[in-house]
Structures are given as structure tokens and as C-alpha cells.
Amino acid sequence: MISMAGITVSSSWTCDNLLACFTIGTxxxxxxxxxxxxxxxxxxxTCTEDLSNNPCTIDIIADRNSGMAFKTVHVVSQSRLLEVFGNHGEYLSTFPGELFDEFEDTCIYTTKIKLRSPLTTLSIKFTRLKDKEFWIYGIYLTKINVSSQSSRSIQQPGDQQNTNSQHAMNNMPPPSLMQFQNLLQMTSNEELLSNLLSTFGSSVSKDVKGNVCSTDKSFVNAEKSNVCSTDTSFVNAEKLSEPPSVEKVSMKDIECVIDKELRNMERKILNHVDARFDALHNKMDLMFAKLEMLYHNNNLKGKEENSNNNGNNNLKETEENTNNGPHVCQARNAVSQ
Incomplete structure (x- = not known):
């Protein structure tokens, strides 16, 4: 982990001077x-381990007292596809790169990472690397100035433990349920999240044994009414007669389920794109083969025409010599007499 003015960076791969590639601006x-x-x-x-077990990632953390957060990140590297993760390691999105230059079988891509909301902590994963050496030609962090209070309000790794202790002292609802409500409010794709949560709820309910005590039931019913007032499309309190224990529903479990589903979706999309590219390449190869065959046939046809023309010319010359032969002999006899 290496620090510079305002940020701390680290990488899963070995690098002599990781901070050299970073530029912070507005x-x-x-x-x-x-x-x-x-x-x-x-x-x-450089990767010192197996590529399959050690993906190349870079973690960027803004100092708490720096008063800045990151809204946009520009990366120039050899990676064509980047995955971005948020404050607690949750998957955010995948960003494809655009080909910038190519020389000596080396491709350079530029990738613009545009975040939905400013972050003080993010991780960048460079995917589809085939070699154990990987080049980064520059990373530009676009910062925005925020107040110290706003900077602390943007959660960073380690804030969750402090939040848990504070809620325990004040006898407030567990932080897992509050984080779950915040996740519902921040997610724009309600239909997708609803399906993921239903899948998660069914998997968690299988592990739940016993009944909830009367005090817990009253607390859960109150929390259910609050969630329903926020958005009735996500949770229907009347249908949940025996909800699972709140202690078993943690933010980490929800993030794992969502991350798994998103990765499956991404894998299906990438497989579909790769299949389309393969079909396009096969079609282009077939077209080139046909063009090459036409070119070869035209060359053979031209050679045959040339040989036929030469044969006709030789035949004409032979006929002319045959026809002119008696006249030449008569002329020679006349001269000799």
C-alpha cells in the first residue's frame, strides 16, 4: 500500500512505483x-502467482481528511474490459475500453469509468489478461471537492463496525436492515432487485429454524411497515407471516447474492457477444476464401486465353509458310536458269 497527497493505492500484482501512473485533476x-x-x-x-487465482486489481482510497471524492476515472492500459467495485467491495459495473493504438501485436485501450455517485474508495479489476506482465500507461482521477462531513458520510471500509456499535448503544434497529433499506432506495432497477431479493429470501428461509419471540415480531412488523411505506413493490408485509430472523439477513449476504446474479448476467452477455464475433469472423473468412478463389480462376482463365492466342498465331504462321513454299521453289528455279 502506497500513499501520496490525498490518496492511498495498492495492487494485487507487484509494481515498483504504482503511484507514478496516477494523476488527480478536475x-x-x-x-x-x-x-x-x-x-x-x-x-x-507483474504477477508472481497463477493468473487464474490472482486477478490484477488496484485499490484507490481517498484520505478521510482530504475533502475529495472521485466521480470519473480514465484508464489507459492493455486491458479491454474493466470491472469496478465500490466502498465495501460490492460490484458496480463493467466498462469496455476503446482501441487507442496498436503496435507490435500490443493493443492499447482507453476506458472511461463514469460513476453514478462520487466515491472515496473504489477497486478496479483488469480482466482477460493472458500474460503475467501488464502495462498501465496512465490513470486520471477526476475529483470533486466535498465537505469533511460529507466525506465522512460516504462509507469507507471500516465504517460498518463503528456503525454497528453506535446502533447497539442507542437501541436502534440493526444496521443490516437499515443498509438493506438504503440499498432498495439507491437501486434504480427495481424489477431486477426484486427478483434477486426473492431468490435470496427463499435461500435464507431454508436455514431459519424456530420462531421469533413476541418482541422481535413486533419490531419486525414495524420495520416491515416502514419498508412498505417506502416502496410497496419490494416487500408485502401481509404476505410475510413468519419472516426470517433479522440477524441472519446481513448486508454481506445480500451483496453476495446480487454480485453472483450480476456476474452470471455479465457472463451470458459476454458469451453471446463472443459468439456473434466468432460468427462474423467465420463469415469474413468465407468471403475472403471466395474472393481468393475468384482471383485464382481469373488468373487461370487469362493464362489459357494467352496460350490459345499463341497457338493460333503459330498455326497461322505454319499455314502461311506452307502456302508460300511452291512459289519460293519456282522463283529459285527461275533464277538458276
């Missing part, structure tokens, strides 16, 4: 050649 559309890529900002990361 430009939302920086110039690739002027603001991001420079000769002294190019770094090489």
Missing part, C-alpha cells in the same frame, strides 16, 4: 496525450 474530459499518458507514467505490473 477535468472531466482530459486529453489522453497531454493529461494522462506520459513516458514517466508508464508502469509494468
Amino acid at each position: 477535468n472531466h474530459e482530459p486529453s489522453i496525450m497531454d493529461d494522462i499518458v506520459e513516458q514517466d507514467k508508464c508502469i509494468c505490473l
Whole structure:
């Protein structure tokens, strides 16, 4: 883990000077050649383990007292596809890169990571790496200034434990349920989240044994009414006669289920895209083969025509010589007489 003014960075791969590739600024559309890529900002990361067990990730953490958060990140690297994770390691999105340059069988991609909300902590995972050496040519962090209070309100790793103790002292609802409500409010795709939560609820209910005490039932019913008042499309309190224990519903479990479902969706989409690309390549190969065959046939046809023309010319010359032969002999006899 290496620190510089305002941020702390770390990587799962080995690098001599990881901070050299970072630039912090306020430009939302920086110039690739002027603001991001420079000769002294190019770094090489090396994997010392198996690639399948050690993906290349970079963690970026803004200092609590720096008064800044990140809204946009521009990355210039050899990776065509980046995955981004949030404050607590939850999956946020996948960002494809655009081909910037290519030389000596090396492709350079530019990737713009546009976050939905400012973050003080994020992780970038570089996917589909085939070699144990990987080059990054520059990372530009677009910062926004926030107040110290707002910066602390943006959760960072380690804040969850403090929040749990504070709720326990004040005899407030468990933080897992409050985080669950916040997750419902922050998620824009309600239909997808509803399906994921129903799947999660069915899996959790199988592990729940026993009944909830009367005091817990009254507390859960009150919390159910609050959730329903926020959005009745997610939870129907009348249908949940015996809800699972609140202690078993943790934010980590919900994030794991959502992350698993999103990864499955991403895998299906990427497989579909790869299949389409393969079909397109096969079609192009077939077209090139047909063009090559036509070109070869035209060359053979041209050679045959040339040989036929040469044969006809030779035949004409032979006929002319045959016809002119008696006249030449008569002329020679006349001269001799």
C-alpha cells in the first residue's frame, strides 16, 4: 500500500512505483496525450502467482481528511474490459475500453469509468489478461471537492463496525436492515432487485429454524411497515407471516447474492457477444476464401486465353509458310536458269 497527497493505492500484482501512473485533476474530459499518458507514467505490473487465482486489481482510497471524492476515472492500459467495485467491495459495473493504438501485436485501450455517485474508495479489476506482465500507461482521477462531513458520510471500509456499535448503544434497529433499506432506495432497477431479493429470501428461509419471540415480531412488523411505506413493490408485509430472523439477513449476504446474479448476467452477455464475433469472423473468412478463389480462376482463365492466342498465331504462321513454299521453289528455279 502506497500513499501520496490525498490518496492511498495498492495492487494485487507487484509494481515498483504504482503511484507514478496516477494523476488527480478536475477535468472531466482530459486529453489522453497531454493529461494522462506520459513516458514517466508508464508502469509494468507483474504477477508472481497463477493468473487464474490472482486477478490484477488496484485499490484507490481517498484520505478521510482530504475533502475529495472521485466521480470519473480514465484508464489507459492493455486491458479491454474493466470491472469496478465500490466502498465495501460490492460490484458496480463493467466498462469496455476503446482501441487507442496498436503496435507490435500490443493493443492499447482507453476506458472511461463514469460513476453514478462520487466515491472515496473504489477497486478496479483488469480482466482477460493472458500474460503475467501488464502495462498501465496512465490513470486520471477526476475529483470533486466535498465537505469533511460529507466525506465522512460516504462509507469507507471500516465504517460498518463503528456503525454497528453506535446502533447497539442507542437501541436502534440493526444496521443490516437499515443498509438493506438504503440499498432498495439507491437501486434504480427495481424489477431486477426484486427478483434477486426473492431468490435470496427463499435461500435464507431454508436455514431459519424456530420462531421469533413476541418482541422481535413486533419490531419486525414495524420495520416491515416502514419498508412498505417506502416502496410497496419490494416487500408485502401481509404476505410475510413468519419472516426470517433479522440477524441472519446481513448486508454481506445480500451483496453476495446480487454480485453472483450480476456476474452470471455479465457472463451470458459476454458469451453471446463472443459468439456473434466468432460468427462474423467465420463469415469474413468465407468471403475472403471466395474472393481468393475468384482471383485464382481469373488468373487461370487469362493464362489459357494467352496460350490459345499463341497457338493460333503459330498455326497461322505454319499455314502461311506452307502456302508460300511452291512459289519460293519456282522463283529459285527461275533464277538458276
